[in-house]
Amino acid sequence: MLVKKLCFIFIISSLVVFLGCSNQSVEDSLKVESNTVVTPIITLNAITDFDEVGSDKQKYVASYIDNNTNSRGVNAEFHKDKTANVESSFTGKSGIYTLRLTALTEIDGESLYSINVGPKKLPVKANDATDKDYKAQLHIWKNIEVIQGEKIQVEFNSHTNGKIPEGESTAYARGRWTKLELICEALCGHAATPNNNIYVEKNGLVSIDLNTVPSISENWQVVDSATALSGRYIKWIGDDYYNEPGVSVMVLNVQINDPGTYQFLWRNLITAGDSATDANDSWLKIVSPKFYAAELSSTSIVCPYGHATDSCTGEEPEGSGANGWFKVYRYGGPVDQWLWATATNDNHPHIIYADFEQAGTYQVLISARSKAHAIDRLVLFRHGNEKRNVSMEDATKN
Numbered sequence: 075m076l077v078k079k080l081c082f083i084f085i086i087s088s089l090v091v092f093l094g095c096s097n098q099s100v101e102d103s104l105k106v107e108s109n110t111v112v113t114p115i116i117t118l119n120a121i122t123d124f125d126e127v128g129s130d131k132q133k134y135v136a137s138y139i140d141n142n143t144n145s146r147g148v149n150a151e152f153h154k155d156k157t158a159n160v161e162s163s164f165t166g167k168s169g170i171y172t173l174r175l176t177a178l179t180e181i182d183g184e185s186l187y188s189i190n191v192g193p194k195k196l197p198v199k200a201n202d203a204t205d206k207d208y209k210a211q212l213h214i215w216k217n218i219e220v221i222q223g224e225k226i227q228v229e230f231n232s233h234t235n236g237k238i239p240e241g242e243s244t245a246y247a248r249g250r251w252t253k254l255e256l257i258c259e260a261l262c263g264h265a266a267t268p269n270n271n272i273y274v275e276k277n278g279l280v281s282i283d284l285n286t287v288p289s290i291s292e293n294w295q296v297v298d299s300a301t302a303l304s305g306r307y308i309k310w311i312g313d314d315y316y317n318e319p320g321v322s323v324m325v326l327n328v329q330i331n332d333p334g335t336y337q338f339l340w341r342n343l344i345t346a347g348d349s350a351t352d353a354n355d356s357w358l359k360i361v362s363p364k365f366y367a368a369e370l371s372s373t374s375i376v377c378p379y380g381h382a383t384d385s386c387t388g389e390e391p392e393g394s395g396a397n398g399w400f401k402v403y404r405y406g407g408p409v410d411q412w413l414w415a416t417a418t419n420d421n422h423p424h425i426i427y428a429d430f431e432q433a434g435t436y437q438v439l440i441s442a443r444s445k446a447h448a449i450d451r452l453v454l455f456r457h458g459n460e461k462r463n464v465s466m467e468d469a470t471k472n
Contacts, residue, residue, distance in 0.1 A: 114258045114262065115258070116255065117253055117256075118226070118255070119253055124161060125160060125162070126158075127159040134157055134229075135152075137149075137230075143178060143208050146230075147232075147248035149232075150247070155232060157231040158230055158231070161226060164221070165223075168220065168222045170218070170220075170259045172214060172259055173191075173215040173255070174257060175228065177251040177252075179209045181207055182245035182247050183232070183235050183246050183247025184201045185200070185230055185249035185250075186231050187213050187229065187230050188229045190226070191224055191226055192224035192318075196218065197215070197312065199215075210252075216291045217324070231249050233249070234247070260437060261437065272327045274328075275332060279456075280453065281452075282451065283306075284308045284449050284450070284451065287326065292322055295309055297309060309345055310322075310356065312442055315441070315442050318396075319359070319395070320397065320399070320441055322441065323439050328438055329434070332433070332456065332462060334429070336429075336456055337455055337457035337466075337469075339416045339455075339470065340450075340452040341470070342354075343411070343412050343450070344409050344410075346446035347446075354405075356441065356449065357439075357441035358399065360439070361436055361437040361439070362429060362436050363385055364431075365398070365427075366388060367391065369419075374422075375387070376388050378391070378395055379395035379397070379399070380396055391424070392419050393419065400418040400426065401443060402417065404417075455469035
């Protein structure tokens with residue numbers, strides 16, 4: 075039987091802001107709303123809400139229920155150095171969530187835990203060494219896009235550290251865990267977003283230095299550099315996610331006061347190798363009535379794969395994509411220099427646009443794709459409207 079508990083936590087957003095945002099170069103664009111935000115939590119019980127995957131019996135063994143600790147694990151009496159895999163279908167609202175798994179430490183081993191959300195394989199986490207059995211340890215994966223209906227899989231293993239003698243060998247930890255919680259960070263069908271930092275459009279322009287974004291997700295590294303416009307930039311140092319958008323998502327709340335069509339650009343750099351087509355892209359999604367890309371030399375328009383929630387009419391782009399995300403890459407120019415070159419559609423660059431039909435707050439989402447891709451600043455500026463447009467030169471100047 076599938077039983078989900080919906081809980082709430084309270085975050086005082088002004089405290090979060092105090093820890094995060096003070097950069098002078100984006101001061102005019104940043105507004106802070108200091109109020110209490112109710113954040114929904116979906117709790118999946120390890121025992122009652124997950125079923126065995128069982129599709130690869132050579133790779134996985136069946137898990138078991140430990141009634142003494144109310145947990146699920148791998149029975150090391152029969153399965154030493156083996157991994158189990160269980161899954162649950164996500165029935166909550168699609169959105170950006172932080173995943174928090176509660177594992178139990180064991181003195182005889184440090185078990186590993188990993189999570190797959192649809193096609194997204196998240197980094198492996200290990201229990202700490204301990205001198206106390208069954209102490210709760212939290213493993214956290216921040217800002218993951220979870221789509222309603224996706225399968226969430228949890229993998230866990232039996233492991234020995236060789237410290238506790240048992241018979242002719244040593245005792246094993248059983249990879250016990252009790253629950254997986256999904257904490258809404260943005261969207262999720264929720265009226266308010268916990269991140270109440272809002273970047274405000276002023277005179278047709280929004281400019282954001284990404285190193286100032288509070289609570290940057292895991293494996294986005296902040297780097298000091300004299301070549302960055304604000305003295306610092308961010309780069310992705312985790313795994314490549316070439317076909318799996320929605321990992322370590324940065325959520326930027328943008329307030330548009332002057333509705334219309336806006337062009338998107340970011341200042342980006344390749345920080346590894348000498349190829350102009352490697353380490354040159356990240357994923358982008360703008361939650362607006364129409365998010366699309368157009369070729370300047372023709373009437374060609376491309377729409378993100380799976381863009382069911384907006385009104386874009388056009389072809390699908392060349393290259394990978396899913397769930398409303400564009401693969402956004404840089405093109406041209408010397409590899410070792412910062413460029414504002416920003417496009418989608420492989421081999422035939424299309425420029426990124428978003429239409430904002432009404433004044434209001436919208437979300438710009440950035441997700442990891444290529445390791446060593448670096449981003450300094452992004453801008454959204456009015457472009458292609460009858461009046462009150464902003465030139466690219468004005469939007470990108472320091």
